[in-house]
Amino acid sequence: MISSYDYRLVTLSVVMAVCAAYAALDLAGRTTASRARARLVWLAGGAAAMGLGIWSMHYIGMLAFLLPVPVFYDWPTVLVSLFAAIFASGVALFVVSRRRMDWGRALGGSAIMGSGIATMHYIGMSAMRLPAMCHYDSLRLVLSVVLAIAMSFVALWLSFHLREHAKTTWPRKCGSAAVMGIAIASMHYTGMAAARFSPSTMPPDLSHAVHVSPLGIAGISSVTLLVLGLVSITSLVDRRFDAQNSALEESEFLQRELGKAVDELRKSEDRLRVLIETIPALAWTSLADGSNDFVNRRWLEYTGISLEQMQGAGTMPPIHREDIGEHLTKWRSALATGEAFENEARVRRASDGEYRWFLIRGLPLRDERGSIVKWYGTMTDIEDRKRAEEGLRKANADLAHVTRVMTMGELTASIAHEINQPLAAIVTNADACMVWLSSEPPNLEEARAAVDCIAQDGTRASEVIRHIRAMFTKDTPEKTRVQVNELIRGVGVLLQAGASRNQVELQTELAIDLPPTVGDRVQLQQVIVNLALNGIEAMGTVIDRPRRLVIRSERQSPEELLVAVRDSGVGIDAKDFKRIFDAFFTTKAQGMGMGLSICRSIVEAHGGRLWASPNSDYGATLQFTLPADLGSAS
Amino acid sequence: MTDPDPIVFVVDDDAAVRDAVKMLIASVGLRVETFGSAHEFLNHNRPEAPGCLVLDVRPPDLGGLEFQRALAEANICIPIILTTGHGGIASDRP
Numbered sequence: 001m002i003s004s005y006d007y008r009l010v011t012l013s014v015v016m017a018v019c020a021a022y023a024a025l026d027l028a029g030r031t032t033a034s035r036a037r038a039r040l041v042w043l044a045g046g047a048a049a050m051g052l053g054i055w056s057m058h059y060i061g062m063l064a065f066l067l068p069v070p071v072f073y074d075w076p077t078v079l080v081s082l083f084a085a086i087f088a089s090g091v092a093l094f095v096v097s098r099r100r101m102d103w104g105r106a107l108g109g110s111a112i113m114g115s116g117i118a119t120m121h122y123i124g125m126s127a128m129r130l131p132a133m134c135h136y137d138s139l140r141l142v143l144s145v146v147l148a149i150a151m152s153f154v155a156l157w158l159s160f161h162l163r164e165h166a167k168t169t170w171p172r173k174c175g176s177a178a179v180m181g182i183a184i185a186s187m188h189y190t191g192m193a194a195a196r197f198s199p200s201t202m203p204p205d206l207s208h209a210v211h212v213s214p215l216g217i218a219g220i221s222s223v224t225l226l227v228l229g230l231v232s233i234t235s236l237v238d239r240r241f242d243a244q245n246s247a248l249e250e251s252e253f254l255q256r257e258l259g260k261a262v263d264e265l266r267k268s269e270d271r272l273r274v275l276i277e278t279i280p281a282l283a284w285t286s287l288a289d290g291s292n293d294f295v296n297r298r299w300l301e302y303t304g305i306s307l308e309q310m311q312g313a314g315t316m317p318p319i320h321r322e323d324i325g326e327h328l329t330k331w332r333s334a335l336a337t338g339e340a341f342e343n344e345a346r347v348r349r350a351s352d353g354e355y356r357w358f359l360i361r362g363l364p365l366r367d368e369r370g371s372i373v374k375w376y377g378t379m380t381d382i383e384d385r386k387r388a389e390e391g392l393r394k395a396n397a398d399l400a401h402v403t404r405v406m407t408m409g410e411l412t413a414s415i416a417h418e419i420n421q422p423l424a425a426i427v428t429n430a431d432a433c434m435v436w437l438s439s440e441p442p443n444l445e446e447a448r449a450a451v452d453c454i455a456q457d458g459t460r461a462s463e464v465i466r467h468i469r470a471m472f473t474k475d476t477p478e479k480t481r482v483q484v485n486e487l488i489r490g491v492g493v494l495l496q497a498g499a500s501r502n503q504v505e506l507q508t509e510l511a512i513d514l515p516p517t518v519g520d521r522v523q524l525q526q527v528i529v530n531l532a533l534n535g536i537e538a539m540g541t542v543i544d545r546p547r548r549l550v551i552r553s554e555r556q557s558p559e560e561l562l563v564a565v566r567d568s569g570v571g572i573d574a575k576d577f578k579r580i581f582d583a584f585f586t587t588k589a590q591g592m593g594m595g596l597s598i599c600r601s602i603v604e605a606h607g608g609r610l611w612a613s614p615n616s617d618y619g620a621t622l623q624f625t626l627p628a629d630l631g632s633a634s
Numbered sequence: 635m636t637d638p639d640p641i642v643f644v645v646d647d648d649a650a651v652r653d654a655v656k657m658l659i660a661s662v663g664l665r666v667e668t669f670g671s672a673h674e675f676l677n678h679n680r681p682e683a684p685g686c687l688v689l690d691v692r693p694p695d696l697g698g699l700e701f702q703r704a705l706a707e708a709n710i711c712i713p714i715i716l717t718t719g720h721g722g723i724a725s726d727r728p
Binding site: 421422424425426428429431432435436439443446449450453456457460500 | 661
């Protein structure tokens with residue numbers, strides 16, 4: 001059967017295909033940009049419009065196909081083919097509107113879409129009612145299906161990539177639409193070319209069949225174009241709205257972020273406040289001029305000062321009368337110099353009126369120009385530490401006293417001799433005096449001389465006793481200005497007899513320019529006595545060389561003086577040099593091992609050092625330093 | 635006078651005691667010479683005169699008894715009166 005084409009309609013069908021393609025590109029973008037329900041609506045609406053476009057292109061193509069027999073169409077079948085077109089369009093839109101498209105999805109989508117379009121085409125063909133038999137050329141039929149799938153693939157690919165670019169240029173979009181449209185049309189005409197019609201004598205079944213007039217063609221075309229146009233316009237409007245929406249959303253997002261940031265800030269401020277209020281210290285801040293700025297709750301609770309009272313500039317914590325002077329001096333100096341502030345003072349506790357020791361510290365906060373903005377400080381309760389220190393000091397003093405008494409015990413024989421000598425001299429002189437007075441005539445001059453001697457000897461005896469007494473005192477250590485040479489001479493008085501008894505030659509080498517030191521004279525004398533006694537003991541077994549004990553004083557440096565006690569005894573074992581200063585370490589049979597340990601703690605409490613070193617020939621030297629009192633040294 | 639005046643020699647390391655003893659002996663009209671140590675006495679040129687020695691048991695340089703031996707070695711024969719400021723002689727060491 002001879003067939004021909006109405007080229008005007010062919011052209012119309014191609015235009016229709018291009019329009020449908022353009023709408024498809026447009027819709028892909030919209031569907032992607034939408035979310036949830038809006039997306040579903042876009043998908044459904046888009047699928048309907050695009051399906052309609054493809055379908056009407058197909059029908060116009062069919063109508064362009066002219067046969068020498070009248071052709072009718074079975075309208076329910078036509079309707080089914082429309083649904084196939086819509087379904088295929090839906091699949092296409094769904095695929096291209098996904099976030100990601102890979103080869104698998106693209107191929108799967110195009111297979112479904114292509115098959116859908118092919119299905120639509122061949123269902124549409126089967127809706128034809130005419131007095132002729134329709135045969136298909138199988139090669140062309142396969143080719144048309146493959147073309148449909150390939151065309152779908154190209155369409156999906158283009159739509160997916162074009163949708164991303166919001167600013168895809170209009171000509172480019174049109175170009176793409178043209179390619180897609182022509183591809184759709186070429187599939188259709190390949191399908192048509194697969195069909196061969198041969199005349200048949202059997203009349204066609206014309207129930208439900210309609211004839212399509214030129215008016216019908218016009219109707220289908222205009223409705224389709226109208227729908228596609230509407231879709232495009234809606235899409236355009238929606239895009240505009242969307243742009244506004246996204247601007248709005250962005251500003252809402254920023255607002256939310258700002259809110260979050262403010263919230264974070266508030267939280268961190270809360271955390272800081274909790275920190276400041278709960279740290280176990282009284283915290284405060286002051287302005288650069290020292291006036292009060294802030295105090296924490298603990299501060300208020302401890303001092304019993306109310307926040308209202310604090311508003312008055314420069315409110316001080318209630319510091320003990322005896323400490324306030326020093327405190328203010330230090331604080332003013334810190335304000336003036338900008339150096340860190342630190343002071344210990346007693347502060348009154350409001351709850352029971354007790355004054356407790358506090359360590360008060362402050363550090364300046366400076367701005368970028370280096371000038372002070374604020375002072376930040378804490379007050380820490382150190383009462384317990386202070387008490388422990390006090391107790392330790394007392395225990396040390398007691399221990400020093402006990403060892404001193406023990407030392408004096410060791411000295412008893414020597415002391416007895418020291419007192420006995422002047423007493424013997426007194427008695428002898430008294431006897432002589434008696435003789436002078438009893439002679440005839442009494443020799444008053446000689447008698448007076450004897451009495452003079454008695455007075456001198458008495459003075460000497462009382463001097464010895466005075467030294468001994470000092471060693472027995474249990475007074476709390478008292479710091480005074482001490483002439484160390486004087487101490488050494490006093491020690492000489494106490495030890496001379498003991499040294500003699502042990503055939504020890506006691507020598508002193510005293511520096512004339514020795515500066516005074518500040519300390520407790522009894523304790524310092526105790527140290528020298530202890531070191532000297534140790535030296536004398538160390539020489540107890542020496543018979544092959546002179547037993548000589550030298551107590552030397554020396555100005556070690558401008559700030560330091562040195563006292564060295566050198567013996568010619570047996571020396572100290574190398575392994576014991578460190579240990580001799582340990583408590584309870586002793587090499588003596590009756591020793592308690594406290595002497596040197598106490599000596600060291602006394603010297604260190606005075607700011608000096610005590611150490612032992614071997615002599616180059618015999619014996620050892622124990623020496624200690626003391627800080628010179630430079631304050632008023634002449 | 636063929637017989638020179640007798641002399642009392644006093645050896646004691648304690649100056650006060652030494653002076654007191656000297657004064658006491660002088661008060662009864664005897665000549666006195668004093669020495670601070672045993673060596674001082676040994677090195678001294680004694681005049682030829684009768685005398686005696688008042689000696690502290692424990693002078694600083696030589697023990698009292700040791701000193702006695704030294705005197706014997708030097709062939710000095712002189713009576714010695716030992717005194718002590720230490721209230722006992724039992725525990726004296728050589």
